[in-house]
Amino acid sequence: MILRHTPVELAERAALTVNPAKTCQPVGAMYAALGIHGCLPHSHGSQGCCAYHRSALTRHYKDPVMATTSSFTEGASVFGGQANLVEAINNIFTIYDPEVIAIHTTCLSEVIGDDLTQIINKARTDGKIPKGKKVIHANTPSFKGSHVTGFSSMTQSMVHYLSECTGRPVKQINLIPGFVEPSDMSEVKRIASEMGIRTVMFPDTSGVVNSPLDGKFHLYPAGGTTVGEIVSAGDSLFTVALGRTASLAAAKLLDTKCRVPFEVLDLPIGLRATDAFIDTLRKAAGVSVPDSLMEERGRVVDVMSDMHQYFYRKKAALVGDPDQLVALTQFLIDLDMDVCHVVTGTPAGPKFERSIRKLAGEGTSVKYGPNADMFYFHQLVKNERPDLIFGNTYAKYIARDEDIPLIRIGFPIYDRVGHQYFPLTGYSGALRLLEKILNALLDRQDRDAPEEGFELVM
Numbered sequence: 209m210i211l212r213h214t215p216v217e218l219a220e221r222a223a224l225t226v227n228p229a230k231t232c233q234p235v236g237a238m239y240a241a242l243g244i245h246g247c248l249p250h251s252h253g254s255q256g257c258c259a260y261h262r263s264a265l266t267r268h269y270k271d272p273v274m275a276t277t278s279s280f281t282e283g284a285s286v287f288g289g290q291a292n293l294v295e296a297i298n299n300i301f302t303i304y305d306p307e308v309i310a311i312h313t314t315c316l317s318e319v320i321g322d323d324l325t326q327i328i329n330k331a332r333t334d335g336k337i338p339k340g341k342k343v344i345h346a347n348t349p350s351f352k353g354s355h356v357t358g359f360s361s362m363t364q365s366m367v368h369y370l371s372e373c374t375g376r377p378v379k380q381i382n383l384i385p386g387f388v389e390p391s392d393m394s395e396v397k398r399i400a401s402e403m404g405i406r407t408v409m410f411p412d413t414s415g416v417v418n419s420p421l422d423g424k425f426h427l428y429p430a431g432g433t434t435v436g437e438i439v440s441a442g443d444s445l446f447t448v449a450l451g452r453t454a455s456l457a458a459a460k461l462l463d464t465k466c467r468v469p470f471e472v473l474d475l476p477i478g479l480r481a482t483d484a485f486i487d488t489l490r491k492a493a494g495v496s497v498p499d500s501l502m503e504e505r506g507r508v509v510d511v512m513s514d515m516h517q518y519f520y521r522k523k524a525a526l527v528g529d530p531d532q533l534v535a536l537t538q539f540l541i542d543l544d545m546d547v548c549h550v551v552t553g554t555p556a557g558p559k560f561e562r563s564i565r566k567l568a569g570e571g572t573s574v575k576y577g578p579n580a581d582m583f584y585f586h587q588l589v590k591n592e593r594p595d596l597i598f599g600n601t602y603a604k605y606i607a608r609d610e611d612i613p614l615i616r617i618g619f620p621i622y623d624r625v626g627h628q629y630f631p632l633t634g635y636s637g638a639l640r641l642l643e644k645i646l647n648a649l650l651d652r653q654d655r656d657a658p659e660e661g662f663e664l665v666m
């Protein structure tokens with residue numbers, strides 16, 4: 209009953225966010241940076257920011273997340289962080305020897321106005337960047353955007369600093385996966401390899417934040433996209449960008465910089481979006497779809513039709529990240545469910561709202577940006593009660609207060625495991641999602657069933 213005072217009446221707010229439905233930009237930038245092999249993310253700001261971003265990722269992935277910080281104190285806060293950053297770059301290469309340092313800014317360094325391009329150039333001129341090593345950066349002030357836009361900026365920065373076009377095309381397809389789990393990245397790569405397509409995925413956190421325990425500490429785990437692969441992305445035939453909010457900017461920049469054509473698709477979550485992804489890959493690479501994928505698809509269709517009566521007209525309320533929300537809405541509508549509320553703290557823009565309304569209908573409540581917070585989402589739930597809530601760990605308070613089943617999706621998930629290892633993307637991800645939805649609905653039906661309606665077979 210912790211949220212029992214949340215009022216039912218909705219009021220317009222201009223300058224107040226209560227329990228944001230997002231986290232800060234550097235979290236996403238740090239996560240993206242971990243998707244480069246041998247990269248050490250660096251937080252240009254105070255120690256507290258870095259500690260928070262690391263702990264957010266560590267709690268979600270249950271794997272230690274390494275990052276360094278410019279460690280601002282009063283001096284840097286007043287005079288700027290150039291001296292701290294140049295010294296940090298020198299120390300990091302000397303002590304930790306990464307291939308790449310990926311720097312992201314924080315609120316404090318952005319308010320001061322530190323010019324990262326100039327500081328990195330100074331470090332290079334001063335001989336602090338060893339030959340063959342790379343330093344890249346993304347501007348990620350957290351008084352705007354969200355972890356998703358931070359992820360997008362760091363991915364864009366990989367193209368800006370690393371991708372090159374030699375004019376000798378390489379028969380490979382670029383995949384920009386969006387802010388998804390390492391398990392989702394693996395699944396997307398597996399689908400492409402099942403089709404016999406050579407791909408470069410960046411960033412790729414599989415094998416980094418879900419690496420196996422082997423008794424040794426690996427500062428740079430085996431996974432991640434190598435710098436060489438990101439360089440070669442400039443010579444690829446085509447780019448498939450998954451999720452408009454997280455991946456469009458990098459794909460666009462690669463097109464502008466190296467003339468690699470691209471298509472932006474919804475995240476391949478659910479049947480239709482996975483079909484679209486596979487069809488785009490098929491056309492881009494000039495291959496056909498193997499029977500093995502058709503079999504996987506058939507299993508999803510089988511469960512959808514076998515269990516349709518349980519999905520039919522069930523109401524869902526969704527809170528989370530925009531790219532996931534669009535794909536999930538499509539899938540739920542395909543299951544003949546109704547989507548009544550969709551909320552994201554990311555400033556996803558009117559295109560996001562139009563996409564949701566087109567899929568779910570004009571009656572759906574859609575809100576995005578800083579005022580689209582958990583408090584507002586709870587009010588919507590109180591006004592029109594759904595059968596299911598989809599959201600991250602923070603939604604569990606609302607779910608418990610309202611006694612509505614919660615299906616955990618998105619970031620962060622601090623109180624369950626599985627997301628690191630089992631995908632929601634692709635046909636196998638669709639099956640997993642179907643199982644989660646069905647189990648939540650059937651568990652509730654069992655719990656509420658009268659004695660004579662407590663069924664053995666469902």
Ligand code: SF4
Binds near residue numbers: 233234253349350
């Ligand atoms: S909101 Fe700003 S000050 Fe707070 S942790 Fe994030 S970057 Fe640091």
